Amino acid sequence: xxxxxxxxxxxxxxxxxxxxxxxxxxxxxxxxxxxxxxxxxxxxxxxxxxxxxxxxxxxxxxxxxxxxxxxxxxxxxxxxxxxxxxxxxxxxxxxxxxxxxxxxxxxxxxxxxxxxxxxxxxxxxxxxxxxxxxxxxxxxxxxxxxxxxxxxxxxxxxxxxxxxxxxxxxxxxxxxxxxxxxxxxxxxxx
Numbered sequence: 001x002x003x004x005x006x007x008x009x010x011x012x013x014x015x016x017x018x019x020x021x022x023x024x025x026x027x028x029x030x031x032x033x034x035x036x037x038x039x040x041x042x043x044x045x046x047x048x049x050x051x052x053x054x055x056x057x058x059x060x061x062x063x064x065x066x067x068x069x070x071x072x073x074x075x076x077x078x079x080x081x082x083x084x085x086x087x088x089x090x091x092x093x094x095x096x097x098x099x100x101x102x103x104x105x106x107x108x109x110x111x112x113x114x115x116x117x118x119x120x121x122x123x124x125x126x127x128x129x130x131x132x133x134x135x136x137x138x139x140x141x142x143x144x145x146x147x148x149x150x151x152x153x154x155x156x157x158x159x160x161x162x163x164x165x166x167x168x169x170x171x172x173x174x175x176x177x178x179x180x181x182x183x184x185x186x187x188x189x190x
Contacts, residue, residue: 068079
């Protein structure tokens with residue numbers, strides 16, 4: 001393994017035989033400075049063919065699109081397409097569309113009003129029914145309370161009347177016994 005490869009030996013021999021060489025004399029300024037390309041005349045520049053091709057394409061598009069440029073009192077008008085539309089015709093079409101839209105909106109508004117009115121009626125009917133149910137329930141409770149109070153009053157009055165009549169009967173019986181001469185109280189014999 002210690003044996004070296006022949007190529008390595010050859011490289012070592014070449015390295016031992018190397019002698020330094022002097023640096024050649026060359027223009028260093030010219031090498032590291034950018035060289036300006038020569039200025040072209042305006043007709044030789046690359047944007048001119050592109051601009052002329054774009055203008056040609058635009059002209060071709062205007063011809064194919066049948067573009068019309070009209071100057072009048074209102075200003076400059078540019079139209080595309082073959083048929084010239086009169087401004088009055090455009091105005092009439094816009095007015096027709098607006099009228100159709102207004103009619104559709106009127107119908108929608110009427111339908112909305114009818115729907116809203118029906119919804120409000122249903123809501124009012126439900127609210128009225130709930131109110132009636134509440135009033136009836138409250139009225140029943142009040143009547144039950146009133147009837148309970150009346151029954152308590154009648155029972156209390158009846159008890160008072162019974163006590164009153166019992167007292168009167170007691171008093172009458174005492175009066176009768178005194179008139180007949182029987183002693184009212186008998187002494188208790190012990």
